[in-house]
Amino acid sequence: MESLFGDLFDGTDGKTVKFADVILPVPIPKMFTYKIPKSLEDGVGIGFRVMVQFGSKKVLTGIIGKVHQKPPKEYEAKxxxxxxxxxxxxxxxxxxFWAWMAEYYCCHIGEVMNAALPSGLKLSSESKIxxxxxxxxxxxxxxxxxxxxVILQALATKSELSYExxxxxxxxxxIHGIIKSLIIKEAIIVFEQVKDKYTPKVESRIRFCQPYVEDRKALESLFGDLSSKPKQEEILLKYLQEVPIYQNSDLNTRGLEKKVFADAGLSMSSLKTLIKNGVLEEYKLIISRFEEIKGNDETVVxxxxxxxxxxxxxxxxxxxxVILLHGITGSGxxxxxxxxIEEALESGSQVLLLLPEIALTTQIVARLQKVFGSKMGVYHSKHSDNExxxxxxxxISGKFSFVVGVRSSIFLPFDSLGLVIVDEEHESSYKQFDPAPxxxxxxxxxxxxxxxxxxxLLGSATPSFESYYNARQKKYxxxxLNKRFGDAALPEYLLSDILVDKKKQLLKLDFTRxxxxxxxxALNNQxxxxxxxxxxxxxxxxxxxxCGWIPECEHCDVSLxxxxxxxxxxxxYCGFKExxxxxxxxxxxxxxxxxxxxTERIEESLSLLFPKARIARMDLDTTRSKYGYQRILEDFGAGNVDIxxxxxMITKGLDFDKVTVVGxxxxxxxxxxxxFRAGERAFQQITQVAGRAGRREKKGVVVVQTRKPDHFVFDQVIKADYKNFYVQDMTERQKFFYPPFVKLIKLSSRHxxxxxxxxxxxxxxxxxxxxxxxxxxxxxxxxxxxxxxNQYIFESLVKxxxxxxxxxxxxxxLRKILESMYANKEFRSVRIIVDVDPY
Known part of the structure; x- marks a missing residue:
């Protein structure tokens, strides 16, 4: 890190600063130096968001990484x-942190910045003519x-037009071909209209003008004047009913939401008249997109x-x-x-709780909000840019001292973190595969x-071998936690041999007897x-x-x-469909x-086998909408779904009282x-999904359909013998040089x-x-x-x-070699991807 970013925080302070090194969201291995105009000198510093020109046409959002007085030698600073x-x-x-990530994961700091900043904090530019x-x-x-x-005639009456x-x-x-033709004919100029994408949520509110708050007689007189105008009178009565200003005049400052009057079916034109006549006033208030939730201060037993x-x-x-908390499923x-978290917050520190999937946040967030209320923020990709x-x-403001989020939440602007908890730390969902970093x-x-x-704190019922290895080496x-909470029993496992049932003709719609x-x-017992x-x-x-024909994607080497x-x-992989x-x-x-x-076929088979059962499906196709996960889990939790x-996404974190059978x-x-992780992942996934069964007083049952019931992984899962399974698998890894004994880097060439x-x-x-x-x-x-x-892929693996x-x-x-590759005309168009810790 020192070689690339060692002097990142050096620099001078005060009014003599004339240049800023700016991190830009482009895959280039350095920051760019820009001149700070005199008019802006007092308002810039490290971490400020700035708008800069990059190249001849692009306008980008950058972050100042360093301030100094040295002009660049290679170019004139814009x-x-x-x-x-x-x-x-x-x-x-x-x-x-960005600099470390760029160094460790062999990418550029601009790529890290691009991943780190929410889209709403990046400028968008719209081409206009x-x-x-x-x-x-x-x-x-x-x-x-x-x-x-037609376009030129429209521009004669309008100063500008967007492409749309x-x-x-x-x-x-x-429209691009027509625009290109008009540019060649020198008839139009194309320019970029740049705008900030984030827009705060604004609420229209109504309140009494001050004279009527200060003088009760003035208000009484007003009601006398409005006796012949019942619609206006109704609006004033509604306001006073909702905002009792004569019991507490300070309540008028915040007023009442404008939509309250519309929702009550009152006349909007009468409301406008009252505003016009100076009785009421309308004002705008910036409000949070997250509703206020009060923690109930319940003590967790x-x-x-x-x-x-x-x-x-x-x-x-x-x-x-670092500590590894190895707690069996349902151990609390x-x-x-x-x-x-409570103790860390009481000490004045910030806390981050990482979860591997958005599906997990629905249940655990509701649970945590009961305790922490609105001081807890939630951060994941199903939220809008503005949220x-x-x-x-x-x-930044301190409103959220505790955040629950998926992997992108590590980029949030914490300044005093005291505790980071990584739940289900073994999960592969924590790995970002594309794009960089x-x-x-x-x-x-x-x-x-x-x-x-x-x-x-790393938590898991089935820790990753790397974390368990570090714990055994005393690094962590x-x-x-060896007991289920409330003494709930671990589930019973039943291995069901698919081949045996097939021979005996007991297999129906892919389900064994x-x-x-x-x-x-389970259905009979509700x-x-x-x-x-x-x-x-x-x-x-x-x-x-x-003939055995199988349809394949036109652009990828996979079947459809x-x-x-x-x-x-x-x-x-690419979204192609036919x-x-x-x-x-x-x-x-x-x-x-x-x-x-x-999953779609299984859902259909179940509806044929159990026609009276209420069946739902939870996969990427059914949870694309913002609240897709939430709706399905709420239905299941309320008992409106039987299967x-x-x-x-159903293998982890879900906790439902009535689940007794897992298949x-x-x-x-x-x-x-x-x-090489196949055995480890099989052990983890089977154990995790099995852990959803029988989490209360009734013992759960896990039915595993397999063609290899004698496989040693099943034996270790049934015995819940993680340690013995780990020892067996690690012997193989050490023998053939796989993590945690070596560091892996995968290099992919695509063209x-x-x-x-x-x-x-x-x-x-x-x-x-x-x-x-x-x-x-x-x-x-x-x-x-x-x-x-349509890109062919060749891979090398370095141990x-x-x-x-x-x-x-x-x-x-590697950096030097990649620079030489891109300088070579023959390989300039080849996309080379470096993936550190790829699996």
Whole structure:
């Protein structure tokens, strides 16, 4: 970090500052120096958001990373166009965190900034056109066609038009060709209208003008004057009913929402008349998009084991910065978190609680809001841009001292973090795959804590092997919770052999006999069922029974997933979709059949097997809307759904009293995925989804459908023997050099031309092979999915020695090699992706 960003915070202060180094949201490995105009000198500093020109046409939002007096040597500094805020929206610790992330994950600080800032804090620019003042129709050598003439006539009456205006004017879908022609003919000028995207929520309110508040007789006289105008009188009476100003005149200051009168069916024209006559006044008030919630100050009752765990955690924090809380499913980790959060907030520190999925936030947020009320903020991608900006600003202002969020919440502007909790720390959802920075939120959170000199608590029933390894090596503290809260029993496991049932003809619509019986038993007892299948859609693919044809994506090397509800086949990588053919395009046969199981097909099968059951599905397709997760979970929690079918989003964090049966339909698919973590992930997913069953007094049942019931992973899951499973798997990892014994870096070369992609990958691989550090290099090989979005992919995998400075040296050399690759004309168009800790 020192080499790239070591002098980030040096610089002078005061009125002599003339230059600012600005971080821009572009993939370039440096900051750009801009001149600070005299008029702006008093209003800028580190962390201020500024508007700058980049290149000849672009206007970008930047963040000042350094202030100084040194002009750049390579170019003439352009002036900062404007300062966008009256205070710094980013603090120096954040910039230091961005710099670490850029260094560690081999990307650019501008890419980190782009990921960190909510969209509402970035400027948007809209292309507009205006008439060229030097253009003359009579003297121009270029003739205009009819459509161009229409646009110029419109510009004669309007000073400017947006691209959208032009499209509506001509009734065309794309205007770009016409605009380009008019630019060539020098008839128009294109310019960018730049605007700040964030808009505060404004509420119109009504209140009495001051004379009527101060003088009661004036009000009585007013009512006498309005005796013949009952509609106006009704409005005043409504106001006084809602705002009793003569009991407390201060209430008039805030007044009453304007919509209250409309909702009551009162005359809006009469309200306007009262405002016009100076009786009432209308004013605007900026309000929060989040409703005020009062915490109920309820004391969380803890078990003896939970209290003991808290004391252990606090004791370990005296020596260790990071602690792993290994608590079995249903052991009450959330209550432990609440107690620790309360104590951290009481000490004046800020707290961040990370969750892996938005689905988790619905239940846990409702629980936490009962305790912490409105001092708790929630930050995730289902919130609008404006809502995320409000949380951002709320952290700066101190309104939110505690935030619950998904991985992006590590970028919030904390200035005094005391505690970071990473719940379900093993979850793969914490890893950002695209675009850069390709960070892991758990690891980044640990660094964030270190920068703030805060503490980190990692919680999981099935810890990642890396975290458990660090705990066994005494790098992390380690605390266990071995009992379910309230002495709820761990679920009973039943392994159901698919092949045996198939031979005996007991398999019905992909459900084994045991699975059907246990679901029916739960329904008879008015209990609930969770069915887990980690594949959305109706079926993985369609196949021709005669010739074996399988439809594939035109742009990616994957089969298309069949979605019955919309009668189409979709690619889950690029979004390509097409209608299901009536006959096989290869041989003309009409025998097209769906192969495999998706959540949509399971939902249909269940409705046929249990026609009276109320069934819902929770996957990416059913939860696209803002409150999609919430609605489904509320229905399930209220008992309006008997069977919930879902992907991995149902495997964690959900806590429902009436769930007694959990079904896992295709456990083999998790076990045999081509990944060195396949066994670890299978153990985690099966244990986690099983943990949703029987969380109260009744013991739950978990039915696992498999073709390999004798697989050792099932044996370890049933015994809940995490330690023995860990020891077995780690022996293999050490033998074949996989994490946590080495550091992995994956390098992908992508190009639309197969040969160029392959050549670039081999050239890169050979250059990296020469780097003098202890390492193992694999590849380059065609990617597991060899083509995505018309780009061919070749991959190399580097296994780096973890000791010494091998990582730092390798990353330094990698930067130089990538610069040389991009300077090479042959490889300039190749996209090279560096992914640190890729799996």
């Amino acid at each position: 002036p900062i166009l404007d300062v966008l805020d009256s205070y710094a929206i980013v603090n120096p610790l954040q910039i230091k 205006q008439l060229n003042p030097t253009y003359d129709t009579q003297t121009s050598p270029y003739p205009l066609d009819d459509r161009e003439d 205006d032009c499209e509506q004017l001509l009734g065309v879908k794309s 803890l078990s003896e084991e939970q209290n003991h765990a808290i004391e252990q955690i606090k004791g370990s924090f005296l020596e260790k910065q 980790k959330t209550e432990v978190y609440i107690k620790l 995320r900006v409000e949380v951002w600003n709320g952290v 390709r960070f892991h939120a758990r690891d980044a959170a640990i660094m964030l804590s270190w920068l703030h000199q805060a503490k980190t 503290g380690y605390v266990q 045991i699975m059907r019986e246990k679901i029916q038993e 209990e609930q069922v969770l069915i887990f299948q980690n594949r959305r859609g109706y079926a993985p693919y369609i196949s021709c029974e005669d 997933t069949y979605h019955q509800y919309s009668e189409e086949m979709r690619c889950h 209608k299901v053919p009536k006959v096989c395009p290869a041989c003309g046969s009409g025998k097209l059949a769906a192969v495999g199981l998706g 919930l079918v879902g992907t991995q 896992i339909l295709d456990a083999d698919r998790i076990l045999y995925f081509p990944d 639309k031309d197969y040969k160029i992609a392959e050549k670039a990958a081999r050239h890169l691989h050979n250059l990296l092979h020469e780097v003098q550090v202890k390492k193992i290099m694999l590849g380059p090989e065609k990617g597991l999915i060899g083509k995505i979005k 780096l020695d973890k000791s010494g400075n091998a990582q730092a040296i390798f990353k330094q050399e």
